[in-house]
Amino acid sequence: MNRDEARELVDAYVSRMRDRAGVELVVLEELTIERGFGWVFFYSSKQYVETGDPAFAIGGNAPLIVDRGTGELHVTGSAYPVEHYIAEYEARLRTP
Template identity: 35%
Template structure:
């Protein structure tokens, strides 16, 4: 029971960290089941398709594999094709997909590495509250 409550608390804190964008629950998996990296990539593609009218593409080569899931980065198709900084879309924050299929968008209000660090701190300390963040 405590473990379940702790996980729920961690996921709720992640949603708060993500600027209340939304924590999308796992993909209806049974307890202990895990999604594959390919399924995680598809979840991110579905998520970025709903963010705006921009033509976003996942930067697959930047994907980070972690013990809890994967961290995905994305940007506009134009930027990834041209490399021209004027094609960059500001505010494209990383998206984390947990092994259970939960999608956790990171906030764009802080540097990506800082957002990832805060998320990982919350995983290590499930009782951490937003006011405890440094």
């Protein structure tokens, strides 16, 4: 799987979340993290991105990991910094 294919998975997920939330959501491409296992994508409300106004921030928009080997999308969490979830995912990959 390449980055464009991973982004398509993320776009589909964000589209489903947009339908549920009733607000326009955008992927924050410039924040994408690439690792050996794949990518970590971020998204937020379009209004928050455009204005920076916390009134338009959304909760629960956890970073999304896409595994380049399996093509699976994994929703992380929002209670800890993203590095925590990356480390957890990498540890799971090392566990037989």
